[in-house]
Amino acid sequence: MNSQQKERKKRDTSKKHKLIMEKAVEVFISKGYDSASMDGIAETAGVSKRTVYNHFQSKENLFQEIIAAFLADRDRIKPMDYAKNRPLEEQLLSFARAELYLIDDPLRRGLSRLLTSVFLMDSELGNATRGQYSPHAGLIRWIEAARDEGRLSCDSPALAARIFYGLVEGCITWGAMMSDGKNLQGLDPLLDEIIAVFLSRYGTGS
Amino acid sequence: MNSQQKERKKRDTSKKHKLIMEKAVEVFISKGYDSASMDGIAETAGVSKRTVYNHFQSKENLFQEIIAAFLADRDRIKPMDYAKNRPLEEQLLSFARAELYLIDDPLRRGLSRLLTSVFLMDSELGNATRGQYSPHAGLIRWIEAARDEGRLSCDSPALAARIFYGLVEGCITWGAMMSDGKNLQGLDPLLDEIIAVFLSRYGTGS
DNA sequence: TCTATACTACACCGTTGAGTGTAGTATAGA
DNA sequence: TCTATACTACACTCAACGGTGTAGTATAGA
Missing domain, CATH: 1.10.10.60 (Homeodomain-like)
Structure with missing residues (x-):
């Protein structure tokens, strides 16, 4: 009233x-x-x-x-890529760096650690939170586009995307969370190698 | 007395x-x-x-x-490989399977989840426990041996090993822990792809 | 200046959980 | 059979923690 x-x-x-x-x-x-x-x-x-x-x-x-x-902050960063005639290496690097946003700052890295730790032991919460989130979709579309232009060659873009994110997360993300970022020194050569590995399997030589 | x-x-x-x-x-x-x-x-x-x-x-x-x-059980499994004239794919597969021992059984997977979760939030304990444990050493030696025989080509065996374990862990292990093994269906094609990726970068074609 | 709102300080409650003490019972080994 | 040992049942302490209630103070906005 x-x-x-x-x-x-x-x-x-x-x-x-x-x-x-x-x-x-x-x-x-x-x-x-x-x-x-x-x-x-x-x-x-x-x-x-x-x-x-x-x-x-x-x-x-x-x-x-x-x-x-935290998730809102991360999602603001995510959608940043599209297929072009820029070098594949450069574009893949931007995908990798977007993924590494979660751990390249001490605070975000700490939160990533915490959330991962919590989600590991609370599958329901983890699945519920991660449910509406499909990080691979963007890269899959990118791979399909690159394949359509003959710059990549693969039977399954989804599988290739899984390989790429597996490389980035397995080689960098998890180690950074475990060691609190002590493995982030000299990151660039490792990133280059990851991309080289990916392209040696799926690349066609432009 | x-x-x-x-x-x-x-x-x-x-x-x-x-x-x-x-x-x-x-x-x-x-x-x-x-x-x-x-x-x-x-x-x-x-x-x-x-x-x-x-x-x-x-x-x-x-x-x-x-x-x-748990660690003692795991360590009993670890040392199982050496360089031979058997196909590289076969030997790499055995390295991968040794790594997947930690998650291919519900109990071990649960323990892996638990320990990972604990170690993530208790770096001291995690580092102390993981300190005396160097899982890459065996594969590095294997890669060096294969390189000496001209079957692999890489500047840094340590880097190549990191890539390999990164692939296995990033593509399989972490997802299995997160989803409680629901991604372990149809594992073999993924393992084959991982090995193919690795060999397309570091293999020499026997 | 006035007043509703945000805030503080502090006591308080109920629960849970780690760890202990003890008296009594079951049992393996001689 | 005898006895030291392992075990049980149970009561108990102590501390921490999530959460609440309240009376009083500071303050932003009119």
């Missing part, structure tokens, strides 16, 4: 909301989900525990919101 | 010890380390909680013993 009066006063709490999320990410990354306590998060954020609960219904809720923000 | 008398009576408790470990593995796999309770483990094993603590100092101790047994 008097809703217009009630809505007159509404302070902007997004700053604190964001602050709590950022600090919570830090705590979750360093302790893991279970071992991270809401008291610890509140203290790290320099905020009372009650404020945390005023912003987030529960620990799980807070975590979900962090996951959502 | 009268130690020979004391040692006369010693019952064989290894059966129960093993039973507890096996049941604990089940619980750890299904719940994760943190959420698995010692009460739950005792109940699953059909044993009193006190007995669990008579066999294992602490939860962490029990977990460590499980890890050790």
Whole structure:
């Protein structure tokens, strides 16, 4: 009834909301989900525990919101490629770098580690989260386009895409998560080699 | 002083010890380390909680013993290959299958998932455990031998080995852990493709 | 300046879980 | 049969943690 009066006063709490999320990410990354306590998060954020609960219904809720923000950030990066007459190496490199976005920054790498760790032990959550996400689709389309122009040769673009992402993830991503990025020194030669491997199997020599 | 008398009576408790470990593995796999309770483990094993603590100092101790047994089991499988005049494909396949030993059985796969999840969030433990373990060494030696015979061509056997394991892990292992082995159907064509990719880059055509 | 809103400080609750102590029972080995 | 050993049942401690309630304070917006 008097809703217009009630809505007159509404302070902007997004700053604190964001602050709590950022600090919570830090705590979750360093302790893991279970071992991270809401008291610890509140203290790290320099905020009372009650404020945390005023912003987030529960620990799980807070975590979900962090996951959502992370995935949204990642998805903003994803769609960046298309078939052209630029060198194949260059375009494949951009696919690889998009994939490596998840681990080329300490914070994102920490979150990737955390989420991977959680998803490994909670298949339902993992599948639900990863369900609507098909990272290979873009590369498959790219491979088909390149094949149509005779620049690639393969029976199954899906298989080739799987090989490519397998190479990138197997050679780089997982090691980076495991060793906290210590294997990211001298990355470029490795990336070049990965692309060379891929093209020696599927390339036609332009 | 009268130690020979004391040692006369010693019952064989290894059966129960093993039973507890096996049941604990089940619980750890299904719940994760943190959420698995010692009460739950005792109940699953059909044993009193006190007995669990008579066999294992602490939860962490029990977990460590499980890890050790798992790694020992895996290491027993590892050293199985050497250079010969058998087809390269065949020998590479055996390297790949040795790697897939970790995930080709539901129990081992569960343990791999659990340990990976734990190691991801506890770098110290992960590094300490993985420290004395160099899985690439065998393949590197194999590649050097094959190169010496002119059957492979590469500048850096270490890099080639990294590519090979990256392919196997990236294309198969990680997906199997994430999806609980649902991607292990139709594995052979994928393995063949992986080996074909590797040989198209490093093979010389015998 | 005034007031609704956000926030703090702090006590509090209920639960869970690791680990212990103990008294009594079952059993393997002599 | 005898006895030391393994085991059980159970009560218990202690600490941590998720979450709530509240009274009071600071502050943004009118």
